Amino acid sequence: MSGPVAAERSNGGGSSDLDCDPNRFGQYRRWAGLVIFLLVVFGAPALLFRPWQGTEFDQTALDELSARQPEFVFIGNSMLETRIDPEHLSELLSGRPVTSLAVPGSQSAIWYLQLKNLVAELDQPPATIFVFFRNDLITQPLAPLDERNRELIVTLKRPDEEQFEAVLEASRSAYQQALHGLDRIYPVQRQNDEALKLISDVSAAFFPSSTTELSFRADDQFAFHNMVGPDLDPPPPDPEREFEDAVGNSFLPLMIETAAASGIELVFVRVQARPNTDGTVRETDAMRRYSQDLAAYLQDNGVRYFDFTGNPAVDRGLYYDSFHIDQLYLPDYTELFLREVAEVFNSEGLSLGQDR
Amino acid sequence: MTFQTLSFVALLLAVLALYWALGRREQNLLLLVASYVFYGYVDPLLTVLLAGFTLAMYLSALWIPHPGVAVTGKFRRRAPLLLAIAATLSVLIAFKYLGFFVDSASEFVDTIGLGTFSNTLNIILPIGISFYTLQALGYVIDVHRGRVQARRNLLDFALFISFFPQLVAGPIERASRLLPQFENRRKATPELIQSGVMLLLWGFFKKLVIADNVGVIADNVFTTESPGFALLWVGVLAFGLQIFADFSGYSDIARGTARLFGINLSQNFRHPHMARSPSDFWRRWHISLSTWFRDYVYIPLGGSRKGESRTGINLMATFLISGLWHGASWNFALWGGYHGALVVIQRLLPFSPGLKMALRPLAVPVTFLLITIGWLFFRESSLSRIWDLLSVSPADQTAESVELAAFLLVQVALYSMPIWLHTAYGALKPGVLPALASGRLSSQVQQMVLGAVFFTGILVMRRSEGGEFIYFQF
Incomplete structure (x- = not known):
């Protein structure tokens, strides 16, 4: 035993650049040093970017929207941003005002606040609001990792939003509660988008083209139509919960109620994932079931619903990735959308040209 | 379970909360339970494979005759080691390489015009299998060589194989280094x-x-x-x-x-980007794997003891096996062969001491460039596409x-x-x-x-x- 064991013992331990030099302080001072180390390392970042906590409802957003006096308002996330060009749509509608309130990465908590505290509070509310979403996001209040939008929520919220907070709390899983807790301790992580954008901006500063131009070029270079392989994506995941279980803890009923109380027509638009190479729909059975239940629910509540899933007019070649539309085709998709939901605009007395 | 999840943080904190209040044996038991929870978090069936393999290697090592005991016949001395090697290869072939062999055979049959058959095997690769099998095999070989004594304590041995921080992606530890740490009292220092x-x-x-x-x-x-x-x-x-x-x-x-x-x-x-040659790179990159292959494959093959040409063959064989260890795909064999060729060429180049000194400033950037080229073979799995990409000319691009x-x-x-x-x-x-x-x-x-x-x-x-x-x- 002595040979191997002696060799084994002599092999213990290891070193690296990050090792410490032991035995310099007394026992207690060494432990106190560790406590101070932990406090500084994990405590200092918690002090960064705290000023937002005093932020209240942002009146300027309401004033700006009021000044535009939109007839049609669009709400959603990047699904909307990459599909509808409000200026182009306005031109197609003979100059009738169209406004998009798209917030990339947002979900229905933000859409509800935009509807309730911005659009519904206008002196002259719009005729119609379109809400764009994908999968089951319309019954998911906040994305699991989307606490960064919390700052936006603060600026959209009125002082007494008990109903809003109740829905949010009820919908959070233990995992989301933990993330929410982390977010409250470390508000600095909401600077994530800004930090990553800063890297792009600094990189672009070395070149004659702007960040936007270079990002646009990168998007086009790495778009779906330039990809290797015929079929890269699996279907989007199943819904988090069945529709009936999800709707009670979502903002969907509140959105319908708010729009009805303000006399605004609410229109939900579900966008489709990029179809398969053979044109078939990329969707699981559970998601299809969810969509059918959602459609029935909206019909019962007298709300219009357009599900673009399986719509043959939305060609696979329009996509940048599995959900977003390539920005080159933004005007085309806007026109396609107008054609597909013409009845909504017709009901406003609009006459669409036949040549489009 | 993976490190970057809240589940892992929760497991780590829960185990730590108990760990330092326990005695050594209880600490090991706690770590073993935590390791199996960690490993079986997604698919509990994986723990059955881990436990079965652990038991096979434990018994193989115990079966090896003690160096001081006289044994008749070479077979009796080697049988436990052969059993351990067979167990390791069986697990690796069954879960990692079988589908690859069937696919390759199918392509070959198709190429020579004897028809086609499709691979209907759909074997899921158990996470970490390449790492813990090598660690366990290294232990049995060390026992066979008399460098480590076979352990009778199954708890300690099972923990040595499954210790969750290094279970799924290493470092591949040696028994002589890790086992004694589990067998002795640990002390928390700030x-x-x-x-x-x-x-x-x-x-x-x-x-x-x-x-x-x-x-x-x-x-x-x-x-x-x-x-x-x-x-x-x-x-x-x-x-x-x-x-x-x-x-x-x-x-x-x-x-x-x-x-x-x-x-x-x-x-x-150990700062692989500062490597001054391909062989130096392998002294700095994935050190626990490269030293494992050096000690348990290259040296048993003869190492550099049997002349230059045999050394070259041994190096190429070791790097090819090491490449295929990474994944059951020909691009990994190509990647291993590329690195083997670099190391062999480095040995063969007739650099005089003066020339070596003159080229010294170029050693790090040239090595970095050669290693970077190799990543193309690692990242792209299709050999035909690798060839296409290597054929891309600087003229084929816009401003x-x-x-x-x-x-x-x-x-x-x-x-x-x-x-x-x-x-x-x-x-x-x-x-x-x-x-x-x-x-x-x-x-x-x-x-x-x-x-x-x-x-x-x-x-x-x-x-x-x-x-x-x-x-x-x-």
Whole structure:
């Protein structure tokens, strides 16, 4: 035993650049040093970017929207941003005002606040609001990792939003509660988008083209139509919960109620994932079931619903990735959308040209 | 369960809360239970394979005759080792290589015109299988060689095989180094815990901030049909940095986690970007694997003891096996063969001492360039596409594409800056920065500042859609 064991013992331990030099302080001072180390390392970042906590409802957003006096308002996330060009749509509608309130990465908590505290509070509310979403996001209040939008929520919220907070709390899983807790301790992580954008901006500063131009070029270079392989994506995941279980803890009923109380027509638009190479729909059975239940629910509540899933007019070649539309085709998709939901605009007395 | 999840943090905190209040045996039992929970978190069936394999290797080692005991016949002495090798190969072939062999045979039959047959096997690769099988086999070989005594305590041995910080992606530990640590009382010291926390932060920073961000660029380039010359090589460079940050990040997280339990794991990377030759690179990259193959494959094959040509063959064989160890795909064999060829060529080049001295300033950049080229073979699984990409000429690109490549290159440089600073610090530390690197107080302040910077960086710069650790697939 002595040979191997002696060799084994002599092999213990290891070193690296990050090792410490032991035995310099007394026992207690060494432990106190560790406590101070932990406090500084994990405590200092918690002090960064705290000023937002005093932020209240942002009146300027309401004033700006009021000044535009939109007839049609669009709400959603990047699904909307990459599909509808409000200026182009306005031109197609003979100059009738169209406004998009798209917030990339947002979900229905933000859409509800935009509807309730911005659009519904206008002196002259719009005729119609379109809400764009994908999968089951319309019954998911906040994305699991989307606490960064919390700052936006603060600026959209009125002082007494008990109903809003109740829905949010009820919908959070233990995992989301933990993330929410982390977010409250470390508000600095909401600077994530800004930090990553800063890297792009600094990189672009070395070149004659702007960040936007270079990002646009990168998007086009790495778009779906330039990809290797015929079929890269699996279907989007199943819904988090069945529709009936999800709707009670979502903002969907509140959105319908708010729009009805303000006399605004609410229109939900579900966008489709990029179809398969053979044109078939990329969707699981559970998601299809969810969509059918959602459609029935909206019909019962007298709300219009357009599900673009399986719509043959939305060609696979329009996509940048599995959900977003390539920005080159933004005007085309806007026109396609107008054609597909013409009845909504017709009901406003609009006459669409036949040549489009 | 993976390191970058809240589930792992919860498991780690729960185990730590109990661990230091327990005696040694109870500590080992707790770690073993935690390791099996960690491993079976997604699929509990995986723990059956782990337990069965552990038992097979435990019994094989116990069956090996003690060096002091007279045994008649070579077979009796070698049988336990052969059994262990057979068990290891069986597990690896069944779960990792069978589908690959069937696919290759199918392609071959198709190529020579004897018809086709399809691979209906759908075997899921158990995570970490390549790592824990090598660690266990190394133990049995060491027992066979008389370097380590076979352990009778199944609890300690099972923990040696399944210790969760290093179970799924190493470092591949030697029994002589890790087992005694489980067999002796561990002591918590503030220095050990602080260094563990620092390693955890640095590891997570490398994975979540560097690897995941440059990985997006690499993924985009490699999924593009015709990336163009400049864009292709920016993508290859990005992948080289991604895999370093990803895998060395994992290793640091493993080492940091282990230190919180009073266990020291091996250093797996030692500034590989400062390598002065291909063979030097392998003394710095995935050290626990390269030394495993050196000790248990290359040296038993004869090493460098049987002449230059045999040495070359042994090197090529070792690198080819090492390449295929990474994955059941021909591109990994190509990658291993490429590195084997580099090391063999390095041995054969007739450099005089004077010429070596003259070329010294070029050694690091040339080695970096050669290693970076090799990442193309590692990242792209299709041999025909590798050939297509190697055929891409600098003439096949537009000025706009070059500008885009340069833009992405700057992004790669910015994201990977901490790696270069760490590398420079590692290289300069003994000479240029002695004042900064020595002295307890300055070191403590440095570590506090660095730790806070790493943690803030993780909070602010991580990608929300970050990927899995690359080496989990092996």
